[in-house]
Amino acid sequence: MNSDQKFALLVLGIPLIGLVYCGLGLAIMSSxxxxxxxxxxxxxxxxxxxxxxxxxxxxxxxxxxYKK
Incomplete structure (x- = not known):
């Protein structure tokens, strides 16, 4: 996986994970x-x-x- 693919995964993955987490939280809070x-x-x-x-x-x- 090159750096462009990692960056695309980061840019798309973090908001989607956030939406899933918020949806899960709302579902748990309501149920x-x-x-x-x-x-x-x-x-x-x-x-x-x-x-x-x-x-x-x-x-x-x-x-x-810092180790480097």
């Missing part, structure tokens, strides 16, 4: 009674999950860059 009764905790988990993934990706990429 689960536990999520409805604890909106602050479920919202925090819904927000912190992608933030944690992004932060760990950023930190690992920075660590690899």
């Amino acid at each position: 689960s009674m536990t999520v409805r009764t604890h909106p602050v905790a479920s919202g925090a988990i819904f927000i912190l999950l992608p933030f944690g993934i992004a932060a760990s990706t950023w930190i690992s990429a920075s660590a690899k860059a």
Whole structure:
């Protein structure tokens, strides 16, 4: 896979994954009674999950860059 294909996958993949994640979150929020009764905790988990993934990706990429 060359760099152009990787960039195209990145440009198309991230928004699609975001849409699927938001749709999944809305479906869970509308169907689960536990999520409805604890909106602050479920919202925090819904927000912190992608933030944690992004932060760990950023930190690992920075660590690899500093090793070079």
